[in-house]
Amino acid sequence: MRRLCTGLGAALFVLSAQAADPYADHNGILPPGYRGPTFKLSYRYPANLPAPAMPWRSAIGGQPISIYNAPGYVAALKDAVARDMRDLLHDCGCWNAEQRGWYNDIWLGAEREAIHGLSVAIGSVDTSLFPRTRLAKPFTTYTVTYYNRIAAQTLGKIWNRSALAPNLDPAATQYAEGSITVKLxxxxxxASVWPAMEGALAWQAMVSANATTGQPDQPSLQRLRLLQVDVVVKDTQSAPDTGWVFATFVYDRNAREGSYGIWDKMVPLGAQWGNDPLVNSTHNADAPLRESWINPYAPRYAFETLGWGGRLSGPNDHGRNDISFVAGQSRRLVQNAPNTACLSCHGSSQWNTSNPAMGMASFIMPLAPSASGAGAPYLNSPAPGSSEWMRWFQNRRGFVPMDQGSVGGDFDLALTFRVLPAWFAATSGQRHALQGLDKSGKKIAQ
Incomplete structure (x- = not known):
């Protein structure tokens, strides 16, 4: 343990070494006598790299992405990272992230388990979310994120002056063309509680929160199954309205495994490159979407988590939540309401440099301006389809913040929802309001 003295007062705040060290690999908790591989943070970010080849652009003839050519685009994007993903997933003990050109966020050591660097994403996914695919018990999800060399340059611009004083100038937070982020x-x-996971790749990890066993107290070595992989690319040529294409792949037990192993069984659920702001899916539920493509051949369970109006949202993306909102003179409580999507969530990435204790002026999914708690434990929401609700479903470029007075985070939600709150807590001695929340806005059981 170490003590940090904040300039905000004379009080001393006790923080863990991992929380105070921006370059800590992980939380340091391992099984007794463990001699296996551990997670090594990759943080020596490169700079001044030339623009990379972008075969996903070539796959659609240099045209904007659309619901018609999205399958070819997504296939090319998947192929572009296939070799690295195969080696990471099947031989992670020998896979050196930096040598392979992949990097991680700093400041998250206290949140990462020690073997794979996984952190809790959603504390508890209820069985009611998957009524058609026989999920017998709730589950917890864990994620780890990697940035390619091009994307890592932006991490370097933000942190390389000093990890203690991030450079949040609007130009520094924007990613270069060809930046790729991969989240596992x-x-x-x-499979014993969810048949959809039959044959899924398993990683052993030192984790505590586990909604399936209901035993969240002490970290232990547990087997986790690969559920979803998101591959996100900065490509303003293909997606001029937002600058980004989000592709989601999900495990399909019926897919054929080939030379890339389990990577071949990760099939596209779809892609999203805009929020379809002209489509109010509450007022016109049958209106077609033009900025999300959903693969009709994806496994059945993945369709159960699509977001508002069928916009792209995977099983790990909290696209459906229990929400509370005022309708007329009464308050309605709706379970598993589709209330977000990949881009609408990441479009909230922003940071208020004048008020870092607040950080993000708007939550990552529609949240009513007045958090009265009247619908608790439901998420207090604007009325679906209302003008306030639609703030989350606008198309903005990454340098345009959702709220005035903030700096746009260029769709990097890890930066503004996880990393900057951890930095703020470690350097100020004050716990940030976003810490301890999962992506659905609920407190994570520790």
């Missing part, structure tokens, strides 16, 4: 998501549910 694992579930605590195995």
């Amino acid at each position: 998501a694992f579930t605590t549910a195995d």
